[in-house]
Amino acid sequence: MGIFSSGAILASLVVFSSVGMPSEIDTNGDGLASFEELQAAYTDFTEQLFQQIDTNSDGYIDGDEMSAAEEAGLIINEDDDA
Ligand SMILES: [Ca+2]
Ligand SMILES: [Ca+2]
Numbered sequence: 001m002g003i004f005s006s007g008a009i010l011a012s013l014v015v016f017s018s019v020g021m022p023s024e025i026d027t028n029g030d031g032l033a034s035f036e037e038l039q040a041a042y043t044d045f046t047e048q049l050f051q052q053i054d055t056n057s058d059g060y061i062d063g064d065e066m067s068a069a070e071e072a073g074l075i076i077n078e079d080d081d082a
Contacts, residue, residue, distance in 0.1 A: 025038060032060035
């Protein structure tokens with residue numbers, strides 16, 4: 001039983017970290033990108049753009065919203081620039 005419960009905890013940690021918020025953006029490590037964190041990462045970032053990306057309007061960008069924004073070309077991932 002002890003092995004089972006520690007395995008369950010490990011699995012939930014893996015799922016949480018697989019959301020994939022880049023640490024360069026998520027500077028406080030909460031797994032979400034706030035407007036302030038995005039503005040620090042992207043100098044041209046605007047509140048209008050933030051509201052466009054924050055599709056569930058909770059005030060934070062999660063991993064799904066971030067990848068959707070990258071796919072839609074709203075955010076340019078500078079790593080792809082080379
Ligand atoms: Ca954060
Ligand atoms: Ca959101």
